Amino acid sequence: MIFSNKLITWYLENKRFLPWRETKNPYAIWLSEIILQQTRVAQGLPYFEAFLNTYPTVTDLANAPEDDVMRLWQGLGYYSRARNLHATAKKVAYELNGNFPTNYKDLLTLKGVGEYTAAAIASIAYDEVVPVVDGNVFRVLSRVYGITSDISANSTKKEFQELAATLIPAEAPATFNQAIMDFGATQCTPKSPDCSVCPYINDCVAYATNQVSTLPIKLAKVKVKKRYLDFLIILDANGNTIIEQRTEKDIWQQLYQFPLIDSFKHNAEDINDYVKEKFDSLYIKEVLTLTNEAITHQLSHQKLHIKFWGVRVDNIPTDSTAWAELNKFGFPIVIHNFIKSLDLKTLIY
DNA sequence: AACCCGGGGGG
DNA sequence: CCCCCAGGGTT
Structure with missing residues (x-):
């Protein structure tokens, strides 16, 4: 042909x-x-x-x-x-x-x-x-020649330019x-092209293989939002901490976490003030940076930038949880891994 | 490579 | 309501 x-x-x-x-x-x-x-x-x-x-x-x-x-x-x-x-x-x-x-x-x-x-x-x-090579050329050539490359990828344009050449x-x-x-x-x-009157009806790979409706392939570009999560690991001298359950319609629903500062833009420059505001019953001795670089955690629609902060306190609510009991709760994997990696002795003294 | 830019029509 | 249109510039 x-x-x-x-x-x-x-x-x-x-x-x-x-x-x-x-x-x-x-x-x-x-x-x-x-x-x-x-x-x-x-x-x-x-x-x-x-x-x-x-x-x-x-x-x-x-x-x-x-x-x-x-x-x-x-x-x-x-x-x-x-x-x-x-x-x-x-x-x-x-x-x-x-x-x-x-x-x-x-x-x-x-x-x-x-x-x-x-x-x-x-x-x-x-x-x-x-x-x-425009949108029409992507469509025509991908169908006639059965090209299944993702046309939303920049590199694919070169492939079509070379074929068209x-x-x-x-x-x-x-x-x-x-x-x-x-x-x-x-x-x-x-x-819904009318392939019955198409001059390529006997040549078109997409027509022969029933891919006319699926070509060209344009992968749904998932909008990935950046999100900044700052978790507060509040600890008293006896190794008791505070966790809470996620109940909102959001990621990780029903799982547990440490008290959270959640933002779609980076803040967390003043953890001290925030903690004092939210937990004013706690006497804060010290706020420690536990993660220098934010931990990134990729979800399908969000890229999480996570930091953990240590908050040493003298008094803690009676509904606190002993650190050794945390394994009885379900945490998101990124928190679970952090708990495992943390040496509590560096926080309690 | 990802994001932004727009109004409009077809299905 | 979603997809796509004779894409290009910026970061």
């Missing part, structure tokens, strides 16, 4: 008619590519028309007040795109004599132009043979790049 032949045949019959395809003007092509970053064609189209009508040349855009540019961008989101757009227009107009860089490498130096956009402009405006025909890079994106946008859609 010659991938590009089928693709371009499909494209010639099914391509969308888009205004930036009617020109080789690098200004118009650059403008369209910036507008279309993470933006659907239907949403970007009116903005493209408005910008080109208001600023027919890159010099017009460069000469515009920034407020005007931002107002014209209003509603499109990702406003750094508009600021970079204006900055790049000024650079092209004032430093490059109004001429855009004419190759991939030099286009990359422009603000707001990354690997995808540089490849798009270089191929579409200047026929450089460099493949684009073997597929892009030297005589038609502009057509190929636009074709594969159109194909992804209208035929090989994210959900």
